[in-house]
Amino acid sequence: MKDIAKQVREFMEREDIKAQFEADLASIISIPSVSEKGDGKYVFGENCARVLDTTLAIGEKYGFVPENHDYYCGSLIYGEGEKEIGIVSHLDVVPCGGGWSVEPYALTVKDGLYIGRGTEDDKGPMLISMYAIRFLMEKGYSLPFAVRMILGCDEEVGSTDLRHFASVREVPDFSFTPDSGFPVCIGEKGIFSFGILLGKKPANILEIGGGTASNSVADSAYCVVKTDVTPNEKEGITVENMGDTLRITATGKGAHASLPENSLSAVKLLCEYLVENGIADTEGLRFLAKACSEYKGKTFGIDKEDKDFGYLTCICGLLGEKEGELWANFNVRYIPYVPYEEIIATVKQTAASYGFTAYSGGCSEGYIMSSDDPRIQALTDSCRDIIEEDCAPYTMGDGTYARYMKNTVAFGATISAYRGLLGEGKGGAHERDEYISREEVIRAAQIFVLSLLRLKKVYSGN
Numbered sequence: 383m384k385d386i387a388k389q390v391r392e393f394m395e396r397e398d399i400k401a402q403f404e405a406d407l408a409s410i411i412s413i414p415s416v417s418e419k420g421d422g423k424y425v426f427g428e429n430c431a432r433v434l435d436t437t438l439a440i441g442e443k444y445g446f447v448p449e450n451h452d453y454y455c456g457s458l459i460y461g462e463g464e465k466e467i468g469i470v471s472h473l474d475v476v477p478c479g480g481g482w483s484v485e486p487y488a489l490t491v492k493d494g495l496y497i498g499r500g501t502e503d504d505k506g507p508m509l510i511s512m513y514a515i516r517f518l519m520e521k522g523y524s525l526p527f528a529v530r531m532i533l534g535c536d537e538e539v540g541s542t543d544l545r546h547f548a549s550v551r552e553v554p555d556f557s558f559t560p561d562s563g564f565p566v567c568i569g570e571k572g573i574f575s576f577g578i579l580l581g582k583k584p585a586n587i588l589e590i591g592g593g594t595a596s597n598s599v600a601d602s603a604y605c606v607v608k609t610d611v612t613p614n615e616k617e618g619i620t621v622e623n624m625g626d627t628l629r630i631t632a633t634g635k636g637a638h639a640s641l642p643e644n645s646l647s648a649v650k651l652l653c654e655y656l657v658e659n660g661i662a663d664t665e666g667l668r669f670l671a672k673a674c675s676e677y678k679g680k681t682f683g684i685d686k687e688d689k690d691f692g693y694l695t696c697i698c699g700l701l702g703e704k705e706g707e708l709w710a711n712f713n714v715r716y717i718p719y720v721p722y723e724e725i726i727a728t729v730k731q732t733a734a735s736y737g738f739t740a741y742s743g744g745c746s747e748g749y750i751m752s753s754d755d756p757r758i759q760a761l762t763d764s765c766r767d768i769i770e771e772d773c774a775p776y777t778m779g780d781g782t783y784a785r786y787m788k789n790t791v792a793f794g795a796t797i798s799a800y801r802g803l804l805g806e807g808k809g810g811a812h813e814r815d816e817y818i819s820r821e822e823v824i825r826a827a828q829i830f831v832l833s834l835l836r837l838k839k840v841y842s843g844n
């Protein structure tokens with residue numbers, strides 16, 4: 383395997399291949415393929431259609447068989463076999479936002495980095511997997527399965543592309559999606575949100591609100607209140623006198639719902655403050671203060687821990703009012719061994735025991751594959767050959783493409799040693815100056831080649 387890895391590096395560093403890779407990457411990066419609601423046959427808009435057509439043409443030129451699945455997604459197929467191995471990536475990107483030091487929709491090659499929107503998420507990894515297969519083609523390897531690259535066009539806004547794929551083609555026997563980082567992610571927590579109505583809003587609270595999205599811990603919350611109380615000073619709380627009302631603002635620390643460990647809930651700060659100072663006091667406010675002072679779902683009786691996933695997380699993302707009642711929205715990342723129906727039932731029961739009403743906001747199920755599965759071992763061993771880090775499979779609380787297709791795991795294409803080279807808040811997926819390093823390109827290509835050759839052994843027995 384060492385020798386093959388060396389050959390892959392030589393292949394990727396060959397002048398003609400390197401020039402082709404950069405030209406191909408430049409041509410797909412230059413298309414601002416933000417998925418949108420299109421009309422007619424371009425279901426996700428003209429740019430997504432264009433990036434798919436361009437990528438299919440690139441693949442066809444190199445010997446892949448192209449298929450366009452009604453512009454939801456496409457396939458590039460190599461080889462033949464009764465079974466298929468899928469490599470699932472996406473061609474749509476998130477909007478570029480501001481603050482870039484280079485043109486986002488053009489490829490910049492600088493200091494060993496490829497910079498541009500989509501270089502890392504996910505056009506770059508898609509192209510790396512294509513070049514890994516080109517290596518196998520050139521060396522004349524035959525595989526006992528067909529390899530199907532699936533090219534999605536609305537991963538960032540709903541992943542209906544993969545559902546469409548499953549309705550027009552048979553889902554591959556096993557797939558990986560290079561839309562994450564190495565090593566192998568064998569499981570993702572289930573995700574759901576729920577709303578809760580917490581009883582009548584206190585009459586002296588004229589306005590109340592907090593947070594911006596269900597999936598992050600609310601980092602600010604406020605209320606406008608009529609009161610005679612002169613409130614105390616408290617860290618994280620500012621009070622503005624507005625004449626006959628006070629505007630109380632709480633400032634906490636936000637965090638993604640899947641990683642709440644270092645967060646501080648502004649909803650907790652606000653509710654606690656109102657109760658402690660006697661400005662407003664209801665069971666709803668007290669309950670919220672308690673539920674937002676922890677992030678493991680204990681208050682709702684749904685806390686659970688397990689060796690594969692760690693603990694369930696439950697955070698409050700939004701605060702407000704609905705039909706005169708105090709209202710909040712919680713986001714839960716749960717361990718998929720426990721069925722969703724069971725967890726939401728417990729949430730509803732707990733809410734009801736206080737006289738509150740909880741309702742589901744929809745669920746996306748998680749998954750787990752066994753780390754003993756020989757295919758997972760094939761990927762893990764290939765990772766170990768190429769990167770000098772702990773390559774034990776991991777699980778996470780966030781969701782990728784992998785959850786939308788059976789027997790699919792997230793795998794690559796970033797390597798942590800090459801992340802963050804441009805400083806915090808830059809260079810990563812969805813960030814400004816998004817990049818993939820040249821070294822990640824080469825190493826990911828090596829890992830993909832070795833993985834496919836190990837899968838060859840798994841599927842043919844030799």
Ligand SMILES: [Zn+2]
Binds near residue numbers: 472503504537561
């Ligand atoms: Zn992505």
